[in-house]
Amino acid sequence: MNLVAGATGLLGSEICRILAAAGKPVRGLVRASSDPAKVEKLRSAGVGLVEGDLKDRSSLDAACQGVTTLIDTVSSSTFSRRSGDSIATVDLQGQFNLEDAARAAGVRRFIFVSFPAVPEDFPLQRAKRAAERHLIESGLTFTILQPAFITEVWLSPAAGFDAANAKARIYGSGRNKISWISCQDVAAFAVGCIDHPAARNAVIRLGGPEALSPAEVVRIFEETTGRKFTVEYVSEDKLRQQKAIAQDPLQQSLAGLTLYYALGDVIDMRKTLKTFPVPLTKVADYARGAKSLD
Template sequence: MILVVGATGFLGSTICGMLARQGRSVRAVVRSSSDPVKVQALRDLGCDLVEADLKEPASLKLACAGVDTVVSTATTTLRDQGVDSIPDVDESGQLHLVEAAREGGVRHFVYVSFPSDLDGDVPSPLAKAKRAVENALRSSAMTFTILQPACFMEVWLGPAIGFDYAGGSAQVFGSGDAPVAYISLVDVARFVVASLDHPAARNVTLPLVAQNVSMNEAVRTFEAVSGRTFAVRRVPIEALEQQLAAARSPLEQSFGTLMLGVARGAAQQMDERQAAFGIECATVEEYARRSVTPIATS
């Protein structure tokens, strides 16, 4: 049995779909507050649903009962911080999950983190949370797979961060000339699924990257694919530094650190261990082609 924590998110639900199509037994964690449409989609996949919450350790013990493998993609970064927070969920909650899995006899734990290169000069609350969970896994008796994917295309080249490809506009951090490592969430899901059986995934911390592209290059790619000129709003590094200095909440501090890291450049070389999986990742151009509808030309 494979337990997926974060199953109602884009990455988690994609993983559940891939596992279900392979005929695997999947137990998906949902909450009482979960979107009913997303819950039904998991049910339609044939997933066994279990109600649990990272903020409620007792519920995690029940969720882990009889489970061989845990996959955790859960994060609060795109959720209501009034209900969930990075310290409560991304750090304490994930640590509770690691402990519940260890006590429950789980053999393999797959955790989706991010590269330490993005931690910032002063590690953000999200970075501290990720490293704490990574360290807990390394010191546990479980086999672990820590995946550190680069910037998600669907997030950093998507509307949530001001890259509005549907509206033909983009927010660019810094000069936009610094290369940034990207990877599609769909490909991260493929690596997660592959790591369940691949011998190269045992007790490793594996960075994942598809392509290094500057934000300006990404804008030009989307312009070429869509056939329209984007309106570009540039946010100077100085403004990002001021924004980070004024940040008070863990979410503001974490995203401020990440945005500044992207502005300064977050290139990443592919780890040779990634190639061993034989997974060909989508490029930014391929992501653009599946994301936008080209403008008809006469």
């Protein structure tokens, strides 16, 4: 049995969909507070459901019974946040709880979706690094996936990229290249890792098929939509100021992540693709069919 934690999320729901469509047994971890429409979509796709919360260890012990592979996409810091959820309770202690519950239940493979080491210090990065270390030291067979920038998140209105209204917010100069990767492709890698020997006890950085600067991305959207974009730049200095004055861990982390965007990150996928031949989605393909997260 495969258990997907974060099953209602952008990435987790896609992993559930792929597994169910392939006829593989899949159970999604959901919460009583999860969006009922998302839960119903999972149910109608043939995904089994189990209730659990990363803040509640006993619920995780129950959810992990009979599980061979656990795919963990949970985060409190993207779009889902309920009362009591925070980086400390979910991304840090909650991840420890899930890893410990998986180990106690005899789960054979734990696939954790993290992100690459960022040359900035902020609470979410500390939590991800600590969760990775805890997993590596747990004795579980692990795969740590480190996608860089998920296209559907960073090129969406939620991140200031509003293609429908031809408006883009760019963090930094817009010249540093980023390996944007589609959430469908991250999901395909996660599923491809389940039984793959090369994914045993491996840390895999994930990027898309080509590194593009934000300015190049805007040009691709302009060519695809035939509309001139209005672009607002947020300078690196301004981002550093925002990070320095941010009061809470979430705001500090969002500022840290936008600084990461400003610095750029190029991930060479040639070697990884030889082992995991996932056909990667180009930003131009996304621009043609861009779906809004808002």
